[in-house]
Amino acid sequence: MYKLLIVDDEPIVRKGIRSFVDFEALSIDHVFEASNGSEALTIFKKELPHMVLADINMPKMNGLDFAALAKEVKPDVKIAVITGYDYFDYAVKALKTGIDDYILKPVSRKDIFELLQKLVDKLREEKVTSEINHVVKDLKDQSGIDEQDTYQSRLYNLVEENIGNKGLTLSLLAEEMGLSVGYLSGLFKKLFGQSFKEYVLARRLERAKILLLSSDMKNYEITDVIGFDDPNYFSTCFKKKYGVAPSKYKEKIRND
Structure with a gap:
């Protein structure tokens, strides 16, 4: 099961995502909320979620600055940003620096679900690859062949x-x-x-x-x-x- 952190300065957006997304279908059993990047970083360091869904334009600390700091704490965290057209170029550039995906406003229930599904799929793929590498390494270490x-x-x-x-x-x-x-x-x-x-x-x-x-x-x-x-x-x-x-x-x- 996975942990998700939702970061957005609009309470109605956070509550909306919590209410209309079928988290159980995505194997997400813990959902945390933060209203800005600074608060999000505090929660992130404590809970170490597997995924983050963050708005770019927020007070105190924007979504991309928060994402960069979160990646330093937990490099394998999967982060997607929500952005408007005014910040589109900014979001695309961020993909090259560690952001895993983005979505443009306005967003629908289907948009959010599919975006989170992508992040979950990435986590699962990495887990399988990691398990394979560990098995092969352990067998080599144990047998010498x-x-x-x-x-x-x-x-x-x-x-x-x-x-x-x-x-x-x-x-x-x-x-x-x-x-x-x-x-x-x-x-x-x-x-x-x-x-x-x-x-x-x-x-x-x-x-x-x-x-x-x-x-x-x-x-x-x-x-x-x-x-x-x-x-x-x-x-x-x-x-x-x-x-x-x-x-x-x-x-x-x-x-x-």
Whole structure:
């Protein structure tokens, strides 16, 4: 669950956000309020919220000055600013100095929800990446060998064993590995340099290429063997990757 700090000098804005945003849907269980940047900084240092939604134009300390100081206290905090058109250029410039996002006034319920959803998604992505890095580091420290290679080898073998299985999914691999789908998705991309779907498609097309050169199998037969549902989709993917339709591939290789 996450903590959110709302910073705006207009009470009606703060109360409005609290009343119309479904915080539970965003996994936000604590919401704090401040009427200016100075007050916000005091609350921030005490509560260390995960996210901040702040107006730019406020008394005592503006939203951007507050954001800069908050980032010094907690660099991984996610901060979005609310701004009017008069401050738009100022807000865009601030994105380069640590602000994570912004929204232009007037704002709607949907605008605020989507903005907070972006911040929550960033927090979740960073958490998954951090967990992956910690696991890999811990395994290296404990074993003295690169356990990353062990994960990669096991995943490679699982994909190869199931390459003809039309039901080969990330969920299937996650169950076999005893990991969550979200965690495995990040780990897979880290180990193989591409997403699970991209990798499986490349391996299936590579297998198809071998079958075309080493057998007289028809397109529909190869389609079934390598786990595709539709021969037309297989032909489209193959031509996109190798520049020629499957039926012409053997001829092309011979001519080359």
